[in-house]
Amino acid sequence: MRDLNADPGGLSRDILDWYDRQARDMPWRTGPADRAAGVRPDPYRVWLSEVMLQQTTVAAVTDYFQRFTARWPRVEDLAAAEDADVMAEWAGLGYYARARNLLKCARVVAQELDGTFPDSYEALLKLPGIGPYTAAAIASIAFDRPETVLDGNVERVMARLHDIHEPLPGSKPLLKDRAAELTPEVRPGCYAQAVMDLGATICTPKSPACGICPWREPCAARIAGTAPELPKKTPKKAKPTRHGIVYLARSSAGDWLLERRPDKGLLGGMLGWPGPEWGESPQPAPPFDADWQDLGAEVRHTFTHFHLILRVMVAELPEGFAPAEQQEIITRHAFRPSDLPTAMRKAFDLWRGGQTGGD
Known part of the structure; x- marks a missing residue:
């Protein structure tokens, strides 16, 4: 031995x-x-x-x-x-x-x-x-x-x-x-x-x-x-829950409005759906005026330090819409859901699951 x-x-x-x-x-x-x-x-x-x-x-x-x-x-x-x-x-x-x-x-x-x-x-x-x-x-x-x-x-x-x-x-x-x-x-x-x-x-x-x-x-x-x-671990504190809203806007041609997040911070540098900062009670901040419809389903995702719940709002992107700074129009042929971070992809999946006969 x-x-x-x-x-x-x-x-x-x-x-x-x-x-x-x-x-x-x-x-x-x-x-x-x-x-x-x-x-x-x-x-x-x-x-x-x-x-x-x-x-x-x-x-x-x-x-x-x-x-x-x-x-x-x-x-x-x-x-x-x-x-x-x-x-x-x-x-x-x-x-x-x-x-x-x-x-x-x-x-x-x-x-x-x-x-x-x-x-x-x-x-x-x-x-x-x-x-x-x-x-x-x-x-x-x-x-x-x-x-x-x-x-x-x-x-x-x-x-x-x-x-x-x-x-x-x-x-x-x-x-x-x-x-x-x-x-x-x-x-x-x-x-x-x-x-x-x-x-x-x-x-x-x-x-x-x-x-x-x-x-x-x-x-x-x-x-x-x-x-x-073994090994024993010090008990972790309960994770807080943050809330947010994401706005999914698609043109009649199938193009999507996305927003690139700041380089620093969570999901830094990634493309995602426009929306306000996450917190206890985020205020609506749609990227343009429209008849935004609540998808009626929530995204639930867990990060290292908190849980996230997102409301998903949808509307049609106006013809000739000019993106603001940090926003991009991604054509239907260039858009790949797999390029989105997981929380944002979950929102897309909810939208896609609600379509009947769409792509």
Whole structure:
């Protein structure tokens, strides 16, 4: 049996052996067999995947990643892209500040660093949109630096492995210390991915599969019978509810009136339906005078910090309407509902569901 405190190197070797057999196949990953054959990870793909995976699941990211890399296969290609095109491709992934920072970072790397990502944690941390976790993940996975990579999966594994009952987020420093003790000098990139895979596939939030875990024997929480209840978390405050109104205006030719939100703030830089700011009791603010009809159904959407309820108002766009600043007329052929952020797309779906014989 491995000693949790006396043989950290043995634990690292055990999970690397497991990873060599069980590594998940993901489009941005250079698997253990390819790594053993000398294939190096592409830092651009590692960076792009890590930014996309923040606050999101592998299943949700995969299609987005494949579309991005097909359209912009190199960091120079992404740096040269139109902002609106990138924001449209990002629509639905949420946390839109990530997309804005993605473009800023790509342009710094392409224009100031000759298209080459820096290979150290400290240098990566200076790039737009790259925080401590992302810098550690890129340095480790792309450049095999022995950095401590601590995502939600790793936190859960460390809390159980060491039977740590101090709740998150207060226990993060302790969990990072425990993770650092196990991070090896040899194959640290594969090790980081191995622990994340372990948390995603075996040491799962509910019903961990302890019987097939490569760290089963030394796991303190398994021995104590506390694994299913870890990690503990400080209770979250109840989310407030905000209200809003969106105005869907369509011309007789099928063109739509949309509004681009300010770069800063929630859904920054995204196209959506005109409407007032969200709050407790938003005041009507239609984009033009018309016989606006209440669709009679509400959009309900949840963001990180609040719930949102939107009334949906509809009217016909007048002939010759001149858009105001920040507004755009999108022709029926150019309009793609998938380019809208999720809350706005839900409003469109409600409108479309109310049509009979329409398109």
